[in-house]
Amino acid sequence: MMPESVDNGAHYSHAPHTVPIDDWITERAQEVDSYLQKMLPETSVEPLELHAAIRWASIGAGKRVRACMVYAAAQACQATLDTNVQQALHRAAAAVELIHAYSLIHDDLPCMDDDIMRRGKAATHIEFGEAMALLAGDAMQPLAFEGFSEMPVAPTLVVQAVRTLAMSIGSQGMAGGQAMDLLSTGGKLDEQVLAEMHAKKTGSLLAASAQLGAIIVGAGSAKRESLRTYSLAIGLAFQVVDDVLDVTAPSYQLGKTAGKDVVADKATYVSLLGVDSATALAKQLHQTACDATISFGRRGEHLRGLADFIVQRTY
Amino acid sequence: MMPESVDNGAHYSHAPHTVPIDDWITERAQEVDSYLQKMLPETSVEPLELHAAIRWASIGAGKRVRACMVYAAAQACQATLDTNVQQALHRAAAAVELIHAYSLIHDDLPCMDDDIMRRGKAATHIEFGEAMALLAGDAMQPLAFEGFSEMPVAPTLVVQAVRTLAMSIGSQGMAGGQAMDLLSTGGKLDEQVLAEMHAKKTGSLLAASAQLGAIIVGAGSAKRESLRTYSLAIGLAFQVVDDVLDVTAPSYQLGKTAGKDVVADKATYVSLLGVDSATALAKQLHQTACDATISFGRRGEHLRGLADFIVQRTY
Numbered sequence: 001m002m003p004e005s006v007d008n009g010a011h012y013s014h015a016p017h018t019v020p021i022d023d024w025i026t027e028r029a030q031e032v033d034s035y036l037q038k039m040l041p042e043t044s045v046e047p048l049e050l051h052a053a054i055r056w057a058s059i060g061a062g063k064r065v066r067a068c069m070v071y072a073a074a075q076a077c078q079a080t081l082d083t084n085v086q087q088a089l090h091r092a093a094a095a096v097e098l099i100h101a102y103s104l105i106h107d108d109l110p111c112m113d114d115d116i117m118r119r120g121k122a123a124t125h126i127e128f129g130e131a132m133a134l135l136a137g138d139a140m141q142p143l144a145f146e147g148f149s150e151m152p153v154a155p156t157l158v159v160q161a162v163r164t165l166a167m168s169i170g171s172q173g174m175a176g177g178q179a180m181d182l183l184s185t186g187g188k189l190d191e192q193v194l195a196e197m198h199a200k201k202t203g204s205l206l207a208a209s210a211q212l213g214a215i216i217v218g219a220g221s222a223k224r225e226s227l228r229t230y231s232l233a234i235g236l237a238f239q240v241v242d243d244v245l246d247v248t249a250p251s252y253q254l255g256k257t258a259g260k261d262v263v264a265d266k267a268t269y270v271s272l273l274g275v276d277s278a279t280a281l282a283k284q285l286h287q288t289a290c291d292a293t294i295s296f297g298r299r300g301e302h303l304r305g306l307a308d309f310i311v312q313r314t315y
Numbered sequence: 316m317m318p319e320s321v322d323n324g325a326h327y328s329h330a331p332h333t334v335p336i337d338d339w340i341t342e343r344a345q346e347v348d349s350y351l352q353k354m355l356p357e358t359s360v361e362p363l364e365l366h367a368a369i370r371w372a373s374i375g376a377g378k379r380v381r382a383c384m385v386y387a388a389a390q391a392c393q394a395t396l397d398t399n400v401q402q403a404l405h406r407a408a409a410a411v412e413l414i415h416a417y418s419l420i421h422d423d424l425p426c427m428d429d430d431i432m433r434r435g436k437a438a439t440h441i442e443f444g445e446a447m448a449l450l451a452g453d454a455m456q457p458l459a460f461e462g463f464s465e466m467p468v469a470p471t472l473v474v475q476a477v478r479t480l481a482m483s484i485g486s487q488g489m490a491g492g493q494a495m496d497l498l499s500t501g502g503k504l505d506e507q508v509l510a511e512m513h514a515k516k517t518g519s520l521l522a523a524s525a526q527l528g529a530i531i532v533g534a535g536s537a538k539r540e541s542l543r544t545y546s547l548a549i550g551l552a553f554q555v556v557d558d559v560l561d562v563t564a565p566s567y568q569l570g571k572t573a574g575k576d577v578v579a580d581k582a583t584y585v586s587l588l589g590v591d592s593a594t595a596l597a598k599q600l601h602q603t604a605c606d607a608t609i610s611f612g613r614r615g616e617h618l619r620g621l622a623d624f625i626v627q628r629t630y
Contacts, residue, residue, distance in 0.1 A: 041486055050486050050494040106453060109426075111445035130426035131497050134449075138421060139490035141456045142481040149478035155470035162477055163464035166457040171356055171365050175454035179365040182446050 021305030028071050029064035032093045039094055039147065053128040053136035054143075058101045061119035061255070065238070065310065066100050066209040067093035069231065072302035073213030077223050079299065085216055088151040092161065092212040095144035096205060099169055102140035103205075105133050107178065113260065120255035141169075153216055160215045168208035177201025181266070189267035195236060203235030223296075230292040230303060237285035238310050243268040244278050245314070253315050286311040336620030343386050344379035347408045354409055354462060368443040368451035369458075373416045376434035376570070380553070380625065381415050381524040382408035384546065387617035388528030392538045394614065400531055403466040407476065407527040410459035411520060414484055417455035418520075420448050422493065428575065435570035456484075468531055475530045483523035492516025496581070504582035510551060517557075518550030537610075544607040545618060552600035553625050558583040559593050560629070568630050601626040 019027075036059050043052045070093045074081060081089065108115040108123040109130060116126050125133035144165065151158050167173060177200030184197060210231040214224045246261050247270050261268045269278040289307045293300035334342075351374050358367045385408045389396060396404065423430040423438040424445060431441050440448035459480065466473050482488060492515030499512065525546040529539045561576050562585050576583045584593040604622045608615035 045487070047486070047491050047494040047498070049498070050491060054486060103453075106449060109449065111424075111449060132494065134421060134424065134426060135490050135494050135497070136486075138418075138452075138456075138493075139484075139486040141453075142485040142488075142490075145460050145477055146481035146485060149474050149481065155474045158477075159464050159470045159473050162460055162473075166461035166464065169454075170457040170461060171362070171369060171451075171454040172360070173457075175450050175457075176362050176365060178453075179362040179447065179450050182450070183362070183364070 021302070021309055024302060024305060025064070025068055025309060028068045028093070029062075031090070032064055032067040032097055033059055035090045035094050036097065039091075040143070049128060049132055050135055050139065053124055053132050054140060056127055057105050057118075057124045057133075057136060058098060058140070061121070062097065062101070063313070063315075064093075064097060065306065066096040066206060068302070068306055069206055069209035070096060070213040072306055073210040073227050073231075074217050075213075076227070076293065076296040076300045076303050077214050077219035078217040081217065084152040088153045088157075088216045089213065091147040091151050092209075092216060095147050095165060096209045096212065098140045098144045098147075099165070099174075099205060102137040103169075103174060103178070105137040105140075109133060112178075112182075113264075115257055115260065117251065117256050120252075151216070157215055157218065161212055164208050164211050164215060168204040173200055173204035173208075174202075177204065184267045185264055189272075191269075191272055194267050194269070194272065198236055198239040199232060202239050203232050206235040206238065207231040226292050226295055227303075230289045230307075233285045233289035233292065234307050234310055237282045237289065237307070240269045240278050240282040240285065241311060241313065243270045244275055244282070246270070247275065249314060255315060282311050336617070336624055339617060339620065340379070340383055340624060343383045343408075344377075346405070347379055347382040347412055348374055350405045350409050351412065354406075355458070364443060364447055365450055365454065368439055368447050369455060371442055372420050372433075372439045372448075372451060373413060373455070376436070377412065377416070378628070378630075379408075379412060380621065381411040381521060383617070383621055384521055384524035385411060385528040387621055388525040388542050388546075389532050390528075391542070391608065391611040391615045391618050392529050392534035393532040396532065399467040403468045403531045404528065406462040406466050407524075407531060410462050410480060411524045411527065413455045413459045413462075414480070414489075414520060417452040418484075418489060418493070420452040420455075424448060427493075427497075428579075430572055430575065432566065432571050435567075466531070469533075472530055472533065476527055479523050479526050479530060483519040488515055488519040488523075489517075492519070499582045500579055504587075506584075506587055509582050509584070509587065513551055513554040514547060517554050518547050521550040521553065522546040541607050541610055542618075545604045545622075548600045548604040548607065549622050549625055552597045552604065552622070555584045555593050555597040555600065556626060556628065558585045559590055559597070561585070562590065564629060570630060597626050 040055055040058060041051045043055060045051055070089055074089055104118055105124045107113050108118055109125055116123050124136060145162060148158055148161050151161065169175060177197050180197040181201055189197065207228060210227040211224060214227055243261065246259060251257050269281065273281065286307050290304050293303045355370055355373060356366045358370060360366055385404055389404055419433055420439045422428050423433055424440055431438050439451060460477060463473055463476050466476065484490060492512050495512040496516055504512065522543060525542040526539060529542055558576065561574060561583065566572050584596065588596065601622050605619050608618045611618065
């Protein structure tokens, strides 16, 4: 958009960004936030406290990587996105962010990670109590699926979208990964099991986000396969970077409690490989992800930019 | 099926049952149980403990009223149900039972009702620990929606089914009712607010179950409206009877802890109206429900039988 942004040299992506990726991510984050503002029940609607808790956990914070993945994947698959497709993408972006936010609420509960801080403010159960936090998370799952039912695209695509999201967050997806994580305390996992756990816990929703973008624009199987390779690599890279940041970044920078994996004696990429090798692994996964976007040509720029952002982030 | 069952006089329904309703309910319960046995991930699939917890909570117990509602509504709307429709009904029946079972898991958690007994055995969090119980519930919601995506009916009907279920269990449905229930401790609710709470907490999923049966057979709006009247009345009757049983039936008969509403000082129909008036209200709601089924003629027999069962049950 601005002349100086054609190539700012800050990213090692394969094609120059037309808009600096940080700006693009910020714009998408604002977009999904304003969409959530509109779609979520107001805090003046009963039950007031439940709706306040849902908004507390969903709006105004977060990197919105999953929402960006929806948009970036759709753009990679199709040059122009008409109004209906854009509306459907907003719903998908809001859905994956709602699901992510619900998983964070439940993850922070005393019986899980017992964390008091999230996204730079009090965790939902600290602000609203455990029971209300539990219910807020429970109510956010159906909100995501309800949004799907309003997508102005062919019903066959909506059904595919429902299936993709549902499978990615169930017992063999995100919730399954959380269960594996519970059992990992004590540092007994090897690298292969750790990768499988993260593929489920974090990778599956990220991969589903990319697939949702592709489904909504009706992309074919070759494009969807490239997106799968990309998103699984970037999902794992995301987690490796998380593990590194947990030991190298302070809490105020992360917006959540730092060092908690060490305290909980959890298996992490840092505990298995050390900081240097974990950082090298993240770079290698970044390369795999970017290679998978080559076939999209210039339209894959935001996928590559997201990959850069995820590996270079400091929070 | 058996001659003596043409009119056994045990029910005050408007049309005679061709099969005694208790037998019909038992058959439907076995049907949904065997479907859940097939559709749920095996306990030999990772994460083993999560899948064991899901099966513990979902299979082999429960009155299966919601599943029966799906089948009875479909039968009321359409005389013959072809194989595809039957398959879709099984998925819907399994879905509403999974949702109900997940809500019971979360409801029994220490931060909610803190109950140790459910359906005659240990509550899921007692058997598997709080964290695993939380995750089992979390994973059962998407399993329900995943099942919808496999329904062999027109995609537009699947989208309607997704929307109906999602709206019935969210912040203005089941989860919203749970939140209202949380705030009811101290007995401060009046009868109108109590009815609204139950309409959300119990009524909305029961009503959705009936609507799902109607949606799958492609029923029109008049039939769906009759079913809505029926199911909301029966949903409230269900709760009124629950409140009566809580003070009149022993725990071993209920399969859950009796008298807990009194201990928690919760507003109930018994605390507001007394046992006699609450029982009279249940009968009146039963009549409203049965009246709403008249237009279905003889095909509404199972709806009426279910209404009888719900009001006359002792557990």
